[in-house]
Amino acid sequence: MDSRKLSRIFIPKAGFYLWVIFFLIAVITFLKPLVSIPGYILFVFLVIYNYKSTHIRNREITKYIETLTFNIDCATKDTLLNFPMPLVLAELDGTTVWYNSSFKGIFQNDTVQQETVAELVTDLKPQMTEGDSINISSEVTINDRHYSVLGNLVKLDDSNNEESIIVMFYLVDNTELINEKQRFEDNKNTVGLIVIDNYDDLMQSMEDSVRQQLLAEIDKKVTNWISHTGGVLKKFERDKYLCIFAFKYLHELEEKRFEILETVKEINLGNKIPVTLSIGLGINAPTIVENLQNSYACIDIALGRGGDHVVIKDGDNFRFFGGRTRELEKRTRVKARVIAYALRGLIDQAPSVLIMGHENADIDCLGAALGIYRIVKNRDKRVNIVLNHSNANIDAILNKMAKEPEYNNVFVGTNEALDLITKKTLLIVVDTHKPGFTEAPELLKMTDQVVIIDHHRRGADFIQDAVLSYQETYASSTCELVTELLQYVEDRIRLTNIETEALYAGIVVDTKNFIFKTGVRTFEAASYLRRQGADTVSVKQLFQNDLKTYITISNIVKDAEVVYDNIAISICPSNVKGAQLIAAQAADQLLSLAGLVAAFVLSYHDGEVVISGRSLGDINVQMILEKLGGGGHLTVAGAQIEGVSIQDAKKMLKDAIYEYIDSLAKE
Structure with missing residues (x-):
């Protein structure tokens, strides 16, 4: 027998004692009937007393429980009604069941309110596990206020009816924290170097009397360009500037495609070649020194790409702007x-x-x-x-x-x-x-x-x-x-x-x-x-081709697809020997057609798609193919893409071309 059940026998209970008394009176009745009469009278009294006292006690307990339940219900209702944070109850179909005044106060109309609740429930459903309660957390912006959404999804019974599940959301206003974080991000330092990348050629192409005037004009345009940022610009060498400005202005400069690159080219004081700048910017490094080091690395890359470039280093990632000017040949062999x-x-x-x-x-x-x-x-x-x-x-x-x-x-x-x-x-x-x-x-x-x-x-x-x-x-x-x-x-x-x-x-x-x-x-x-x-x-x-190769090249040219009315894309057949060379020759041949300014031919070689890009100079094929992991020059470039079909590679190429053309339209 369970020890806990055995112990209950010895727990004092009034009923147990009454049965003991009744047993003893019965024994007395058997031995001395007359003597048992007072015992029966006492027993009846005890039974009546026990019944009344038990009834009174049960009634008091019931009343206490009812009072306690009422108090809890009142406290719960008061808490829900006066809860300081926005609170809402919703069903799984997005229907709002109840919300407090704080929640209603953050919306301007009921339509937006219902849409927001429905979106919160929609985001929750992928996390739901049948029969379990789960906690959720997400971020939402309502009327320019930022909230962290905390919630709980609970199944109320064992049935599979979704109506038995209610979702409760709490919205914590994090607007001040988010704004402070944004202010911190906006005011981080952006460190840049600006280099006149053809300084020596410019000086050699001009008379002594106008050289200083040219440099003064460059200084003026660079100063005007950076002045609206409230940053610092310091010329520390004859052809180099150091600039430091707040990070929040960088997006604006990017939107304008770093217009200073084109502005300085308009300077005409007798210089026979246009002025070009290279700009390197370091951002999001832990210290100003590291940002400066990154800007030097960017300048090396910009100059290595022929100048007339803006290179931004953000962590391990680089972004490129400009590069629309042909490289200038250096006359000196020093x-x-x-x-x-x-x-x-x-x-x-x-x-x-x-x-x-x-x-x-x-x-x-x-x-x-x-x-x-x-x-x-x-x-x-x-x-x-x-x-x-x-x-x-x-x-x-x-x-x-x-x-x-x-x-x-x-x-x-x-x-x-x-x-x-x-x-x-x-x-x-x-x-x-x-x-x-x-x-x-x-x-x-x-x-x-x-x-x-x-x-x-x-x-x-x-x-x-x-x-x-x-x-x-x-x-x-x-x-x-x-x-x-x-x-x-x-x-x-x-x-x-x-x-x-x-x-x-x-x-x-x-x-x-x-x-x-x-x-x-x-x-x-x-x-x-x-x-x-x-x-x-x-x-x-x-470089002589046989008749079969010539016909293959002609077919590639014939099957070319033209996008933007002046860019040709074609595919070299996969069963052709020397497909990579033939693709390059076909790209060259496409450029001989009137109206085309750029051409791309895709071929398949050793399990990867190889793209040959050619241009007459108006389109920078290097910048297009860099988006696909390639590189090269303004007019000649290539890329190799692994693990994709040739049709997928063609789609990727088109996307890169569209992105490049869109960037030109913004300039």
Whole structure:
């Protein structure tokens, strides 16, 4: 027997005692009947007394409970009616059951009130678990006031009828907290650097008498641009400004697309070239110093993209504005000579050299690598070129090299390169500056000696801590830059026919036969290669197409879709050999059609979609393809997208084009 049940037997109860008395009287009656008569009289008295006292006690308890319940109900009602926070009860279909005066007071009309309650219930339903009570929390804005919504959803009975479930919402006014937080955000410091990125060229193009007048006009326009922010502007070098202003003004500057970039171009005081600025802004860093460091990094990227850019660094993210001006060719070769001397010193100090381009190497990449190969070879250093596989872009050159004993064992794959590289190995990266685009990104982590030679506009992702970087966006190609280095690294260097043809071919391909991005130095580089023995006819033969390829290109052009009346998009068939090269040629061919200013051709290569973009200069294909993870130049750019179908990639490309065109419309 349960011990708790056993214990109840011994709990004193009036009824139990009466039964004991009755038993004892019965025993007395059996022994002495006359003696039991007073006992029966006493027993009847006790029964009557017990009944009356029990009845009175039960009535008092009932009255107490009724009074207590009434008091609780009154307290509950008073609490609900006078609750200081807005309170509302609702059903699961969004119907308002009851609300207090505080809740009604925050609305201007009943329609908005009912809509708000319905939205709160709708947000709650995905969280609901049948049979359980849950707590909810969300944020809502009503009539410019901010509220935290706290609530509870409770099932009132065991049935599945939704009407048995009531939702109670409490609204906590957080307006002051939110406003204070916003004031804090608005008043955070934005630190920026402004650079006149063509200062030297401007000064050389003007008479001494008007130089100071030009600088004064630039100062005036920059000061007027920043003055409405109430910030600080300080010119600390002849061509550099430091500015600090409140974060709340940045959105306004972005909305106006940083109009200062176009404003300074209107300055005309006899300068033969337009004034362009590069602006770097650091935001949301913990300290002003870190924001300043970020602004310096932004300036490096802006200048690496050819200037006329605004670059904003927010944490690890970058935003870009501007970049509508073509890069200006630098007439002086001082930098080329300095880089050549520095490169020669690094080569002499290194025990060995590895040369690496980008994956899926093109002729500009291979030509530049061969030019650097000749420089290193003439310094009597061991040198190899990292190349994992060939492709249609470089097959013709590689076939020629295979016939020359001098180039035996020149090329190594990634695994072999990892065995050769040490911390002191000089790794020269050509035709790219992005770690993820290189032939073997892991090599970058294996050495402290990295050199970059590239002509692409710098993106947000670039190789960090290079010991030497020669990145000139004005150049037509990396082959042009390497050709200039060849002229300064040694007095008399002799190139082989294959090397001269590869370098010349790289310039021809990237300039589209000396049409795009062709300056005086481009022709000078081509002239040097011609003197070295480059055969222009042989180079032309490298790019000859057979009839089948020509028909394929024609079909791609024929099937092109035109958006915005002047931008063509087409797709290269997936079963075509050398699809990536054919896509690039088709994009070039599309630009020869009247009325088109830009063209994009998509192809499928090694499990990823490759996009080739071309432009006549009115459309910045680099900025469009950067939205898809690519890069390049104003007129020539590319992108590679993994894990999507070619139709999905086309849709992504269209979205990027629409976004770019919309941004132009806002300027």
